Amino acid sequence: MTAPALEIEGLSYGYGRGFALDDVSFRVNQGEFTALLGPNGAGKTTLFSLITRLFEAPRGAIKVCGITMRDHPTKALARMGVVFQQPTLDLDLTVRQNLHYFAALHGIARRDASIRIGEALERLDMAERDGEKVRQLNGGHRRRVELARALLHKPDLLVLDEPTVGLDVPARRGIVEHVHELCRTQGMAVLWATHLIDEVHADDRVVVIHKGRILADGSVTDVNRTNASANLTQTFHRLINQVAA
Amino acid sequence: MSPHYWRALQGIVTREVLRFLHQRERFLAALVRPLVWLLVFAAGFRAALGLSIIPPYETYITYETYIIPGLVGMIQLFNGMQSSLSMVYDREMGSMRTLLVSPLPRWFLLTAKLLAGTAVSILQVYAFLAIAAAFDIVLPPLGYLLALPALVVSGLMLGAVGMLLSSTIRQLENFAGVMNFVIFPTFFLSSALYPLWKMRESSVTLYQICAVNPFTQAVELIRFALYAQVNWEALGWTTLALVIFLGAAIQGYNPARGFMPRRAQAE
Numbered sequence: 208m209t210a211p212a213l214e215i216e217g218l219s220y221g222y223g224r225g226f227a228l229d230d231v232s233f234r235v236n237q238g239e240f241t242a243l244l245g246p247n248g249a250g251k252t253t254l255f256s257l258i259t260r261l262f263e264a265p266r267g268a269i270k271v272c273g274i275t276m277r278d279h280p281t282k283a284l285a286r287m288g289v290v291f292q293q294p295t296l297d298l299d300l301t302v303r304q305n306l307h308y309f310a311a312l313h314g315i316a317r318r319d320a321s322i323r324i325g326e327a328l329e330r331l332d333m334a335e336r337d338g339e340k341v342r343q344l345n346g347g348h349r350r351r352v353e354l355a356r357a358l359l360h361k362p363d364l365l366v367l368d369e370p371t372v373g374l375d376v377p378a379r380r381g382i383v384e385h386v387h388e389l390c391r392t393q394g395m396a397v398l399w400a401t402h403l404i405d406e407v408h409a410d411d412r413v414v415v416i417h418k419g420r421i422l423a424d425g426s427v428t429d430v431n432r433t434n435a436s437a438n439l440t441q442t443f444h445r446l447i448n449q450v451a452a
Numbered sequence: 453m454s455p456h457y458w459r460a461l462q463g464i465v466t467r468e469v470l471r472f473l474h475q476r477e478r479f480l481a482a483l484v485r486p487l488v489w490l491l492v493f494a495a496g497f498r499a500a501l502g503l504s505i506i507p508p509y510e511t512y513i514t515y516e517t518y519i520i521p522g523l524v525g526m527i528q529l530f531n532g533m534q535s536s537l538s539m540v541y542d543r544e545m546g547s548m549r550t551l552l553v554s555p556l557p558r559w560f561l562l563t564a565k566l567l568a569g570t571a572v573s574i575l576q577v578y579a580f581l582a583i584a585a586a587f588d589i590v591l592p593p594l595g596y597l598l599a600l601p602a603l604v605v606s607g608l609m610l611g612a613v614g615m616l617l618s619s620t621i622r623q624l625e626n627f628a629g630v631m632n633f634v635i636f637p638t639f640f641l642s643s644a645l646y647p648l649w650k651m652r653e654s655s656v657t658l659y660q661i662c663a664v665n666p667f668t669q670a671v672e673l674i675r676f677a678l679y680a681q682v683n684w685e686a687l688g689w690t691t692l693a694l695v696i697f698l699g700a701a702i703q704g705y706n707p708a709r710g711f712m713p714r715r716a717q718a719e
Contacts, residue, residue: 259553263707285555293546297467299474304467311463312554314456 210273211236212286212364212396213258218267220253220419227253228419231267235364235412238394240387242407244443245416251400252292254416255368258398259289272363285313288357290367292400294349298342302333302352305341306359313360320359327355331385347378354382358389365389366398371406379406387411404440413439415446422446460556461564468568469575471538478534482576483583485530486523490584494519506647508679516589521675522644524577525667528603528610531573533635536614539565540621552705559702566615566698570607577603595678602677602687606670609690612697613666619704642668643675666693 213235220228228250235241245251257264260280269276271283296305303324310320328334331351341349350370357365367386371379383406389395399406407413413430415423423430423446427439436442453461472478498515505512542548551561581596617630639645641662648668652659662668669689676683 259549260707261549261552281555281557284553287553289549289553291546291549293549295546295550297471297547299471300467304470308463308467309550311459311466312551312556314454314459314555316455316459 209237210270212239212272213366213398214268214270214273215254215258216268216270218254218257218264218269220257220264220266226419228257228264231416231419231421233414233421233424235396235398237363237396238390239412240390240397240399240408241412241414243398243400243414243416244402244404244407244439245400246402246447249402249416250419251402251416252368253419255291255366255400258366259287260284285360286363288360288362288365290350290353290357290365290370292368292370292372294353296341296349296352296356299340301338301340302328302344303337305352306356309356310359315360323359324355327358328352331355347374347381350374350378350382354385362395364396364398366400368400369402370399371401371403404443407439415443417447417450420450422450457556457560460554460560461567464551464561464564465568465571468565468572472572472575479576479579482527482531482534483580486526486580487583489523489526490516490519490589491587506649508676508681508683514589516584517591518647519645520581520584520589520591521678522642522671524580524599524603524674524678525606525610525642525644525671526639527576527580528570528573528607528670529635529638529667531569531576531607532610532612532614533617533631534614535565535569535572535611536618536621539615539618543618558705558707562615562702562705563698566608566611569611569614570604573607573611574600574603591678592680594680598680599674599677602673605687605690605694606674609666609670609694609697612694612701615701616697616704619701638665638667641665642671644668644671666690669693 211234215234216232218228218231219226231254243251243254256262258269260276263277272286274283274286276283297308300308306324306327307317307320310323315323324337325334328337331354333348333351333355336344336348341352344352365386371382374382386397386399387408390397401407407427409427411427412425413423413427414421415430423434423442425433431437431439431442434442434445436445494516539548551565552558554561581591613634617634621630641658642665643662644667648659648662651662666689669686672683673686673690676686
């Protein structure tokens with residue numbers, strides 16, 4: 208049996224006296240688009256910081272394709288592509304220079320990297336801009352470059368932290384559709400953090416998080432049925448209001 | 453070194469050099485600062501500051517010649533702080549995350565980043581030495597070559613100071629204050645501009661502070677290397693300071709115990 212692309216078990220993390228994450232557990236299976244849905248301040252970014260090992264949780268476990276992050280961080284990180292909420296490109300370098308830098312960090316030989324960069328940019332309609340400085344690109348194009356970069360090393364798991372923040376509607380839709388396409392055609396597992404319900408498709412899996420706790424976990428249909436709601440918007444508000452009450 | 457490590461090191465150094473070359477103002481500032489000291493300050497103080505013959509010099513030298521190693525150290529000190537500033541900026545802007553989530557041990561990533569910053573500082577140093585030579589301030593030919601290993605050690609040590617600072621500074625706005633508190637005392641409480649025996653004549657306490665200042669040791673290491681000699685004591689102290697500062701910086705960026713989780717809490 209194949210290990211889940213991401214498995215989180217009993218993860219807790221606190222800042223001072225309060226809990227930012229409290230006993231969080233869920234899985235992302237291969238080929239599955241999982242939306243991590245939560246309002247601002249729910250704990251999504253803290254969870255991403257732990258999944259990407261920017262910092263380490265004292266309690267709980269994170270496994271990527273069966274590899275425990277705490278024991279084998281480099282092996283686990285090698286299987287993961289990451290798009291952070293904040294832009295992380297070098298503005299003064301060209302698109303191609305940025306991608307070569309990332310390829311080098313993943314140990315990809317220069318010739319192989321050049322081929323992969325060409326293909327990745329082609330797929331995202333960015334091939335003609337590879338010599339442009341990132342500073343000259345608009346927000347949507349920068350996001351596409353970051354997505355191309357996250358896929359260069361052919362990861363099994365792609366994690367994205369609110370990747371459409373600040374984008375206009377067509378750019379947002381383009382990125383959402385492209386990532387769904389990756390799940391369908393390449394069997395990639397995706398964890399997509401968002402507070403925008405319209406980014407979640409009917410056949411996706413959804414994990415609802417609020418105040419550091421998981422409130423719901425399952426397919427969109429199942430989560431709606433369990434909460435006796437007609438749609439995900441209703442489910443989401445019902446769950447959040449229950450916690451507030 | 454495995455191919456992965458080697459490629460990552462190449463990538464990190466290439467990125468740092470490219471960024472430096474793209475930022476022409478930074479390149480210019482890096483050269484103008486020591487040149488002003490060399491061509492203006494030194495000319496003004498030449499008469500006021502008499503120098504005796506002390507190792508590694510075997511004859512009387514001009515004041516301009518004396519302060520060359522100190523100004524080389526100054527370039528590396530400023531570059532270390534500049535790298536530290538860019539690390540704080542990268543962290544605030546997010547690009548530091550790209551480095552830290554790479555599938556390589558964090559100590560290696562930080563050391564590679566340090567090497568990259570040192571490579572940039574050495575480019576600046578040789579550009580400065582070339583301009584100084586154009587003004588007839590020349591050193592023994594072999595010294596230019598033999599100074600290279602010393603520049604690597606001193607550059608790494610001063611870069612490690614910057615890296616340690618970057619792991620403790622929470623916001624970019626706090627950086628200017630740190631610059632004033634670190635750079636100027638470090639530079640003036642050293643042998644960069646005057647030999648330590650002159651300082652001892654004025655104040656024994658200040659002399660003792662100057663003597664234990666790692667920057668003094670770095671400057672003396674460079675000074676001797678420029679005259680094809682090894683100052684073992686300076687090499688030992690500079691290396692020790694490098695190990696301590698780098699170790700503390702790596703600890704500062706440790707995902708479990710370091711400053712990053714505390715910073716996230718502040719955010």
